[in-house]
Amino acid sequence: MKAGAIILNYNGSAHLQYCLPSLMKTEGDNISWLLIDNNSSETIDGNITLPYPQLEIIKLKKNLGWSGGNNFGIRTLLARQCEVVALLNNDIRVDPRWLEAAKLAFLSDPRIAVVGFSVIEPTRENGDRLIEFMDACLSTRDIV
Secondary structure, three states, X not given: OOEEEEEXXXXXXXXXXXXXXXXXXXXXXXEEEEEEEOOOOOOOOHHHHOOOOOEEEEEOOOOOHHXXXXXXXXXXXXXXXXXXXXXXXXXXXXXXXXXXXXXXXXXXXXXXXXXXXXXXXXXXOOOOHHHHHHHHHHOOOOOO
16 A cells, blocks of 8 residues: 655744654655645755655745645645555654554545544653554544
């Protein structure tokens, strides 16, 4: 199952410094990565993106807003035959298993069209992130 991921950015270079290293540890093969820059006034520092040759950067000539920037990315990824498209904020950190968990959810029932994730705070006292992640993967709602 070919997947594509869109990281929408607008003046978020500071966020990309921690977001991209986290995302690029995502488990799985055959992932198309797009960083859609929504006509930021700041320049994305090449040192942030240089370690990730798999990341394609597209700078839009006009700020299309959240939906417009993501729609541009979705059209691009669908043209590349991606079957799963992830919309990602530029201020996240992820568990490396997030995409494989999403694929399993899609494959579990053909009626599933959208998968969302629980927010797990990065620092918790006495918290077990593995258990939290697994609980988040298993918590599903009935399909109507």
